[in-house]
Amino acid sequence: MERTAEEIAASYQAWLADETVLSSDPFPCAPQETHPPRAYPLFAKIIALSQAQTWDEAKKEWSLDWVRDAPSPMTCLCGHYPIKTICHISNRLTMNDAIVGNCCIHRFEEKHIAIVEALQRVARKPSASFPPTLIEVAFKDGVLDDWERRFYLDIRPKRVLSPKQYDMKLKLNHRVLARYLKQGGERK
Numbered sequence: 001m002e003r004t005a006e007e008i009a010a011s012y013q014a015w016l017a018d019e020t021v022l023s024s025d026p027f028p029c030a031p032q033e034t035h036p037p038r039a040y041p042l043f044a045k046i047i048a049l050s051q052a053q054t055w056d057e058a059k060k061e062w063s064l065d066w067v068r069d070a071p072s073p074m075t076c077l078c079g080h081y082p083i084k085t086i087c088h089i090s091n092r093l094t095m096n097d098a099i100v101g102n103c104c105i106h107r108f109e110e111k112h113i114a115i116v117e118a119l120q121r122v123a124r125k126p127s128a129s130f131p132p133t134l135i136e137v138a139f140k141d142g143v144l145d146d147w148e149r150r151f152y153l154d155i156r157p158k159r160v161l162s163p164k165q166y167d168m169k170l171k172l173n174h175r176v177l178a179r180y181l182k183q184g185g186e187r188k
């Protein structure tokens, strides 16, 4: 059964407070020069939920499932507080899930932060365009079929659309948003 964002938040707040996770892991391969100290708690917590035992391998097991505004102020796995945007991620090998904020989602894959920003942009302006990376993800997830995927990539660079194309774009935007941007909670 799919847990609500509130349930995930509650379990992770409890888990965050568990310092034994941190002290039991010496960050075997944390890239010390390229990441500020703030990243270490994130690495340790994610490695503990992953199959791989190094950050560079463990991060590849995770994918972005959906994004939503935090219903109340929350703490990221890195310790950053408050986060306004919840990025729900899951591990395809261990089936674990976690939530991280904008501060850390880009540490997994560069494209994720672009996806988060695009979702928020289209939520504000329904006729805006999603990046090709998100269209490919939506196709892979079965949100768009092959015709819709090709249609979207084809009309995406066009500045003028026919009324039919415009309607179809809005329809696909709405569907992609509904899948990857969870609404609800206290939104500003």
Ligand SMILES: [Zn+2]
Binding pocket: 042, 076, 077, 078, 079, 080, 100, 101, 102, 103, 104, 105
């Ligand atoms: Zn963070």
